[in-house]
Amino acid sequence: MRPSVSGSRAGMREDIARVMKVADRPSIVMVEGQGSWLWDDAGNRYLDFVQGWAVNCLGHSPRVIVEALHGQAQRLINCSPAYYNEPMARLATLIADGTRLRDVFLCNSGAEANEGAIKLARKWGARYRGGAFEIITMEHGFHGRTLATMAASGKPGWDYLFEPKVPGFPKVPFGDLEAVRRAVTPKTAAVMLEPIQGEAGVFVAGDDWLRDLRRLTRELDILLIADEIQTGIGRTGRLFGYEHAGIDPDIVTLGKGLGGGVPLAALVAGERASCFDYGDQGGTFNGNPLMAAVGCAVVETVRDPQFLDAVAAKGQYLIERLRALSVELGHGEVRGRGLLVALELKDRDAADVSRAALDRGLLINAPRPDTLRFMPALTVSRDEIDQMLDLVRASL
Numbered sequence: 001m002r003p004s005v006s007g008s009r010a011g012m013r014e015d016i017a018r019v020m021k022v023a024d025r026p027s028i029v030m031v032e033g034q035g036s037w038l039w040d041d042a043g044n045r046y047l048d049f050v051q052g053w054a055v056n057c058l059g060h061s062p063r064v065i066v067e068a069l070h071g072q073a074q075r076l077i078n079c080s081p082a083y084y085n086e087p088m089a090r091l092a093t094l095i096a097d098g099t100r101l102r103d104v105f106l107c108n109s110g111a112e113a114n115e116g117a118i119k120l121a122r123k124w125g126a127r128y129r130g131g132a133f134e135i136i137t138m139e140h141g142f143h144g145r146t147l148a149t150m151a152a153s154g155k156p157g158w159d160y161l162f163e164p165k166v167p168g169f170p171k172v173p174f175g176d177l178e179a180v181r182r183a184v185t186p187k188t189a190a191v192m193l194e195p196i197q198g199e200a201g202v203f204v205a206g207d208d209w210l211r212d213l214r215r216l217t218r219e220l221d222i223l224l225i226a227d228e229i230q231t232g233i234g235r236t237g238r239l240f241g242y243e244h245a246g247i248d249p250d251i252v253t254l255g256k257g258l259g260g261g262v263p264l265a266a267l268v269a270g271e272r273a274s275c276f277d278y279g280d281q282g283g284t285f286n287g288n289p290l291m292a293a294v295g296c297a298v299v300e301t302v303r304d305p306q307f308l309d310a311v312a313a314k315g316q317y318l319i320e321r322l323r324a325l326s327v328e329l330g331h332g333e334v335r336g337r338g339l340l341v342a343l344e345l346k347d348r349d350a351a352d353v354s355r356a357a358l359d360r361g362l363l364i365n366a367p368r369p370d371t372l373r374f375m376p377a378l379t380v381s382r383d384e385i386d387q388m389l390d391l392v393r394a395s396l
Contacts, residue, residue, distance in 0.1 A: 034059070036060075036384045047361060048376070049364050065260050077289065091292045091296045094296060101249075106265070107264075109263060110254075116253075120275070124273055135168060137153070137169050138197070150165075151169050177212050180213065181220075191223070204337055207244055211247060214249075237308055253265070260297075263291060325393060339374075362391040364388075
């Protein structure tokens with residue numbers, strides 16, 4: 001299908017000149033998307049294995065989200081977070097049931113959810129651990145772009161941005177239990193990590209290590225925060241990434257896939273950790289019924305065991321095919337779980353390969369100079385995976 005394009009391309013080029021330059025974007029302008037495919041204003045088609053950085057979990061413009069938006073928009077778009085609304089309550093219940101945690105605060109982005117988790121851990125430390133405020137985080141971790149979440153992140157190159165930094169985030173190597181133990185002091189309130197470090201290049205926390213970390217945090221009486229912004233809502237073949245290890249964090253943050261393409265996130269806390277007082281947390285659009293209705297549609301779709309089994313099967317197929325391609329072309333390891341996967345390159349610049357793929361009609365991501373990352377829709381077909389692999393081979 002070739003979309004119709006309204007307006008002149010020259011007009012579009014004038015418009016994009018006014019967009020603040022915070023990213024090195026190609027000059028193409030996307031105008032339509034369906035499933036795994038995008039079209040630009042010239043009618044060119046692209047196979048999308050980025051999907052908004054793992055945001056569009058059901059693909060572009062899926063019927064279930066379109067219908068949720070249409071139906072809710074006719075009833076109630078916004079009523080102020082000073083009042084409960086029906087989709088807010090329904091989505092909070094779906095998330096609480098899925099995580100087995102008690103309280104859910106709906107918000108607009110993963111960074112906002114993580115900022116809330118930091119505030120909640122500090123409030124808990126002040127109340128129950130003698131004023132403890134530090135949160136141990138992981139080297140190369142990524143938690144967002146607010147001042148606090150940037151300080152919590154271990155992303156190279158951020159060390160001297162926007163000084164002075166928010167204090168209180170000692171870093172340890174990802175996967176090093178003894179380093180965590182040594183970093184804990186009376187000032188420690190929590191440990192925060194991603195089950196898979198996506199922005200770092202898709203490095204999976206070992207299930208045994210996560211279980212040991214959960215035992216350690218209990219032993220030392222500190223909180224465990226799971227940042228599931230990229231791994232949650234089915235991305236790994238389970239509803240939440242930490243489920244593979246069979247652990248129960250004290251705090252979980254969700255975003256990206258939760259809204260399936262609309263701005264929606266959640267801060268989720270167990271009874272032990274949930275200690276905000278009235279006025280401690282809030283936000284103008286938080287719990288917005290229009291966005292919450294979409295979240296309900298997404299969670300109700302993804303939580304189906306058959307849907308999750310299909311994600312796991314397609315993820316295994318993607319990993320196996322990428323490994324075969326890597327052996328064939330002399331590249332490195334394939335890392336990941338479910339449909340969050342990376343290929344390590346040898347003697348190739350990943351950004352160059354990504355640009356070559358774009359020229360061939362494929363969207364892939366290069367989080368590191370030696371790594372390609374694949375984050376297709378959870379509804380991607382095996383045929384689309386095969387098409388992607390052919391385009392990657394040509395691009396390499």
